Amino acid sequence: MNRIIQKEQFSEKVVKLVVEAPEVAKARKPGHFVIVRCGSGGERIPLTIADADVAVGTVTLVVQNVGVSTAKICALEVGDSLTDLVGPLGRATDIGRRDGTVVCCGGGVGVAPLLPIIKAFKEAGNRVVSILAARNSQLIILEDEVRRYSDELIVMTDDGSAGAKGLVTDGLRRVLDGGDVAEVVAIGPAIMMKFVALLTKEYGIPTVCSLNTIMVDGTGMCGACRVNVGGRMRFVCVDGPEFDAHQVDFDEMMMRMKAYDAQK
Amino acid sequence: MEQNDTVGGRDSAWREQLRGAMPAKERTAIPRVEMPQLDGAYRVTCNEEVNQGLRPEMAVTEASRCLDCPNPTCVEGCPVGIDIPGFIKNIQRGNIAGAYAVLRRTSALPAVCGRVCPQERQCESRCIYNKMKKAPVAIGYLERFAADSAREAGVPAGEMPQSNGKKVAVVGSGPCALSFAGDMAARGFEVDVFEALHEIGGVLKYGIPEFRLPNSVVDAELDGLRAAGVRFHTDTVVGKTLSYERLLEMGFDGLFVASGAGLPRFMGIPGENLIGVMSSNEYLTRINLMGAGRPGSDTPVPAARRVAVVGGGNTAMDSVRTARRMGAEKAFIVYRRGEEEMPARVEEIHHAKEEGVEFMTLANPVEYVGDKTGRVTAMRVQRMELDEPDASGRRSPVPVDGAIDTIEVDLVIVSVGVSPNPLVPDSIEGLEVTSRGTLAVDENLRTSLPLVYAGGDIVRGGATVILAMGDGRKAAASMAESLLK
Numbered sequence: 001m002n003r004i005i006q007k008e009q010f011s012e013k014v015v016k017l018v019v020e021a022p023e024v025a026k027a028r029k030p031g032h033f034v035i036v037r038c039g040s041g042g043e044r045i046p047l048t049i050a051d052a053d054v055a056v057g058t059v060t061l062v063v064q065n066v067g068v069s070t071a072k073i074c075a076l077e078v079g080d081s082l083t084d085l086v087g088p089l090g091r092a093t094d095i096g097r098r099d100g101t102v103v104c105c106g107g108g109v110g111v112a113p114l115l116p117i118i119k120a121f122k123e124a125g126n127r128v129v130s131i132l133a134a135r136n137s138q139l140i141i142l143e144d145e146v147r148r149y150s151d152e153l154i155v156m157t158d159d160g161s162a163g164a165k166g167l168v169t170d171g172l173r174r175v176l177d178g179g180d181v182a183e184v185v186a187i188g189p190a191i192m193m194k195f196v197a198l199l200t201k202e203y204g205i206p207t208v209c210s211l212n213t214i215m216v217d218g219t220g221m222c223g224a225c226r227v228n229v230g231g232r233m234r235f236v237c238v239d240g241p242e243f244d245a246h247q248v249d250f251d252e253m254m255m256r257m258k259a260y261d262a263q264k
Numbered sequence: 265m266e267q268n269d270t271v272g273g274r275d276s277a278w279r280e281q282l283r284g285a286m287p288a289k290e291r292t293a294i295p296r297v298e299m300p301q302l303d304g305a306y307r308v309t310c311n312e313e314v315n316q317g318l319r320p321e322m323a324v325t326e327a328s329r330c331l332d333c334p335n336p337t338c339v340e341g342c343p344v345g346i347d348i349p350g351f352i353k354n355i356q357r358g359n360i361a362g363a364y365a366v367l368r369r370t371s372a373l374p375a376v377c378g379r380v381c382p383q384e385r386q387c388e389s390r391c392i393y394n395k396m397k398k399a400p401v402a403i404g405y406l407e408r409f410a411a412d413s414a415r416e417a418g419v420p421a422g423e424m425p426q427s428n429g430k431k432v433a434v435v436g437s438g439p440c441a442l443s444f445a446g447d448m449a450a451r452g453f454e455v456d457v458f459e460a461l462h463e464i465g466g467v468l469k470y471g472i473p474e475f476r477l478p479n480s481v482v483d484a485e486l487d488g489l490r491a492a493g494v495r496f497h498t499d500t501v502v503g504k505t506l507s508y509e510r511l512l513e514m515g516f517d518g519l520f521v522a523s524g525a526g527l528p529r530f531m532g533i534p535g536e537n538l539i540g541v542m543s544s545n546e547y548l549t550r551i552n553l554m555g556a557g558r559p560g561s562d563t564p565v566p567a568a569r570r571v572a573v574v575g576g577g578n579t580a581m582d583s584v585r586t587a588r589r590m591g592a593e594k595a596f597i598v599y600r601r602g603e604e605e606m607p608a609r610v611e612e613i614h615h616a617k618e619e620g621v622e623f624m625t626l627a628n629p630v631e632y633v634g635d636k637t638g639r640v641t642a643m644r645v646q647r648m649e650l651d652e653p654d655a656s657g658r659r660s661p662v663p664v665d666g667a668i669d670t671i672e673v674d675l676v677i678v679s680v681g682v683s684p685n686p687l688v689p690d691s692i693e694g695l696e697v698t699s700r701g702t703l704a705v706d707e708n709l710r711t712s713l714p715l716v717y718a719g720g721d722i723v724r725g726g727a728t729v730i731l732a733m734g735d736g737r738k739a740a741a742s743m744a745e746s747l748l749k
């Protein structure tokens with residue numbers, strides 16, 4: 001059981017939970033995720049780690065209510081517990097000094113797992129430009145935290161209610177045109193990562209994406225999370241969650257993510 | 265773990281008396297017992313255990329068939345060397361506690377082994393009755409009878425031994441890990457078992473279905489281990505949640521890796537990533553561990569009418585029989601060799617047939633076809649014929665030119681084996697891995713790190729419950745010897 005010690009409502013459908021998990025807090029690195037289960041009949045679902053506090057022994061999760069399980073988790077209050085939390089899972093982000101700017105693009109709740117990556121790239125001595133994108137200003141999360149660790153922050157909204165009006169790719173194209181970009185990291189909805197990958201491919205810029213597929217065990221056992229990367233079958237839980245975005249078959253991935261839509 | 269009077273060796277007076285009580289000719293004339301089982305039509309409507317277990321009088325009669333051979337070859341056929349005549353003769357004289365004590369000397373999980381071991385290829389295949397062209401003694405049924413009766417009678421599984429002051433960690437909680445844990449606890453080690461999932465039991469919980477191995481049976485065996493002092497920790501991935509260094513920091517003197525085989529294999533054919541094509545691990549985990557399809561479970565599973573299961577092993581049988589219970593009108597096995605060559609236990613194949621499962625042998629899928637939403641609707645199957653025996657001793661299948669059929673399906677379960685899970689090997693520095701991805705170990709099951717031993721599928725790549733348990737026992741013996749030096 002992992003007790004919730006802090007809760008913040010980011011928007012109608014998005015909450016931030018600070019959860020007790022001392023060993024996970026100690027072991028986690030940027031890029032890792034956890035599997036959680038809520039209730040005795042609860043499903044195992046993957047969630048990304050937005051932050052951790054080793055001293056207090058907590059991890060921070062940002063959860064978007066998109067179905068039965070996430071609705072249950074979003075309804076938990078301070079003092080309630082997640083039935084299970086296991087991790088950190090997956091491979092950590094390859095952080096290091098890059099020869100040029102690192103551009104971090106976050107869409108929707110994808111900003112949450114992006115934050116520790118932004119922080120780590122900055123701490124490794126890189127120039128970091130962050131681009132946050134959402135449908136409207138209400139859905140932009142963690143803006144102040146991202147700003148703190150970025151040399152430049154660009155906010156894009158579909159309706160122009162915050163930052164500039166347009167898609168993440170509009171902001172990204174401007175940065176790429178400015179030159180000196182060494183790497184792009186994109187985390188968000190599959191469709192957003194797909195278009196970021198298409199754009200950076202034009203520019204020949206290495207691009208990493210982090211995939212949030214359907215999982216059951218999260219340790220390589222079931223294969224529900226399999227994706228096609230460069231023509232090879234890879235498991236997001238143990239081979240990922242980060243992959244070369246130029247190699248990922250996003251169309252197949254989006255199709256597979258609809259497997260249980262009819263049963264939601 | 266020494267023998268005591270209540271159990272008795274072959275030389276005990278009561279054993280001699282039993283041997284003399286009935287002439288061999290009379291014993292061998294008794295027909296082999298038949299396991300009472302639920303009717304096939306009824307059992308596909310529920311998840312109840314198919315084999316109902318022997319009644320006491322049946323067990324005693326069957327036990328009296330055993331000739332109590334001076335050199336029992338059945339024992340040589342058992343990977344953990346259970347004293348088979350020893351427990352059987354205790355059943356015959358009505359001493360359940362004695363029979364159970366004999367089993368517990370070599371097996372941490374007798375109620376499990378009595379149900380899932382391939383006895384026809386192990387102990388029973390070596391029974392003297394085979395030489396007489398008669399059906400072997402039903403050793404598996406009797407093992408189950410002894411373990412179940414002892415549990416129902418409340419015979420204690422064991423007690424907390426005197427601590428020897430050493431502490432060991434176990435990675436995984438499947439049969440190999442549990443057998444290691446039981447043996448180490450009996451030797452006085454403090455044992456902590458770390459399981460990645462939210463339930464203890466590994467493949468016994470997520471893999472083997474309720475109708476073949478009820479969870480209550482597994483839980484009772486776990487309670488026995490708890491009583492012996494074994495501590496269980498769920499939601500803990502060694503190498504991830506707790507690093508090897510962290511375990512040493514926590515005071516563990518040794519580590520045993522029994523993390524299982526892990527990654528399901530796929531065939532690499534077109535359409536394998538369509539919705540409705542999944543591994544047997546995924547299908548069985550959703551249903552057995554997560555309770556998909558039962559009220560109160562949030563985990564979904566596809567509702568399917570026509571289900572194909574690719575493979576011929578026990579996991580394939582578990583999957584196809586589960587599909588029938590989940591409401592499939594047609595559930596069938598697709599296997600590239602013949603039925604003779606299937607690695608599944610003979611009993612599972614019989615049970616599957618009784619439950620209306622169809623067998624399409626000498627057939628190999630070559631492609632899956634989907635609709636515009638990406639859901640599988642059909643499979644293309646290449647007909648095969650058998651050629652000369654291959655390296656495995658089985659006749660190898662070769663395609664029949666131009667013989668490809670298209671079969672309508674709405675769920676395909678791929679059950680063609682597993683590869684070693686890289687999770688643990690990758691996250692403990694200095695652990696040597698073989699070219700197959702399994703952990704490299706010496707003859708004592710010690711890895712390249714002196715304090716780390718390994719066994720079961722992470723070493724073997726995919727085997728049976730009992731072979732995994734044999735590894736657990738062997739590793740316990742060698743680790744204990746090295747740590748107590």
